[in-house]
Amino acid sequence: MALQSRHLLGLEGVNREEIALILDTAESFMEILQRPIPKVPTLRGKTVVNLFFENSTRTRISFELAEKRLTADTVNFSTSTSSVKKGETLKDTIRNIEAMNIDMVVVRHSAAGVPLFLTRCVDAAIINAGDGMHEHPTQALLDMMTIRRKAGDLQGLKVAIVGDIAHSRVAGSNIHGLLTMGAEVMLCGPKTLMPMHAERLGVRVSHRLEDALEWADYLNVLRIQLERQHKGLFPTIREYHREFGITLERLEQAKRDVVILHPGPINRGVELDSDVADSDFSVILDQVTNGVAVRMAVLYLLSGSDPALE
Ligand code: CP
Numbered sequence: 001m002a003l004q005s006r007h008l009l010g011l012e013g014v015n016r017e018e019i020a021l022i023l024d025t026a027e028s029f030m031e032i033l034q035r036p037i038p039k040v041p042t043l044r045g046k047t048v049v050n051l052f053f054e055n056s057t058r059t060r061i062s063f064e065l066a067e068k069r070l071t072a073d074t075v076n077f078s079t080s081t082s083s084v085k086k087g088e089t090l091k092d093t094i095r096n097i098e099a100m101n102i103d104m105v106v107v108r109h110s111a112a113g114v115p116l117f118l119t120r121c122v123d124a125a126i127i128n129a130g131d132g133m134h135e136h137p138t139q140a141l142l143d144m145m146t147i148r149r150k151a152g153d154l155q156g157l158k159v160a161i162v163g164d165i166a167h168s169r170v171a172g173s174n175i176h177g178l179l180t181m182g183a184e185v186m187l188c189g190p191k192t193l194m195p196m197h198a199e200r201l202g203v204r205v206s207h208r209l210e211d212a213l214e215w216a217d218y219l220n221v222l223r224i225q226l227e228r229q230h231k232g233l234f235p236t237i238r239e240y241h242r243e244f245g246i247t248l249e250r251l252e253q254a255k256r257d258v259v260i261l262h263p264g265p266i267n268r269g270v271e272l273d274s275d276v277a278d279s280d281f282s283v284i285l286d287q288v289t290n291g292v293a294v295r296m297a298v299l300y301l302l303s304g305s306d307p308a309l310e
Contacts, residue, residue, distance in 0.1 A: 007126040009115045010135035011176040025297035043072035046103045051077045053109040059129050063106045066295035098122040125302045140173035142291040155182035160212035163222035164193045170263045188212040192233040213254040220261040247273045
């Protein structure tokens, strides 16, 4: 079996078998990552460009490590040191990079739709590493891998996504992925941070954290994305923390055990208290570890390489 598209632009439209294929392939790469020399020649001869127009710690390092573990040649691009600063357009930038003979592009951009636009400019395979408020598919895949590793299966699991849903590309991709895999999803947050007509997405919606804590097995807690939102969507950070902040006390009082995920970066003391982030409730660093394997799987499956993982 193979992925239907040459690109990974989002999880909308990616079917259950394809997501399962990516997660199963990532499991094979987890085994390789635990070897004394965690490297295979699977992408030898392939060149990948990491095109980051927006800041990133986890996603950029994770993709770069995944590429190196697969023996791809990698090149990193960042806006601040490029000719974008001299006014070069996105189309000229990508066409010039492709003229140097590249196979794949990993792109992050503050504008939704840039990965799709790039598929129309070049022949290389395009992987979305986060586009505006649209999608962040590899983050959702690594979230699902982390949950699946704990639960065994995503079917029937209850996952609440808590916080700033409206501005979150992580929420967008998680909703598509989790529903496709048979999980139930609740969106929980203030009305002002909820997308319009959220119920039409096939999810539950609540504006009380207590509902999520009573209902969910897994809580994926999101950062308040101040860089993407207008002012005045909630009174103060302190008020937000009082209503929606995940505290140890709240988790200990909850009727059921919940597992805490967070895509990072964490605003400690806002959406998540430090003693929760660093507690046994949290699988945040497992998410980061699993991210390398997931990105190896996506790169491999989109590379058109020989099926042997080696
Ligand atoms: N989760 C995530 O996208 O983190 P970065 O912004 O650090 O890549």
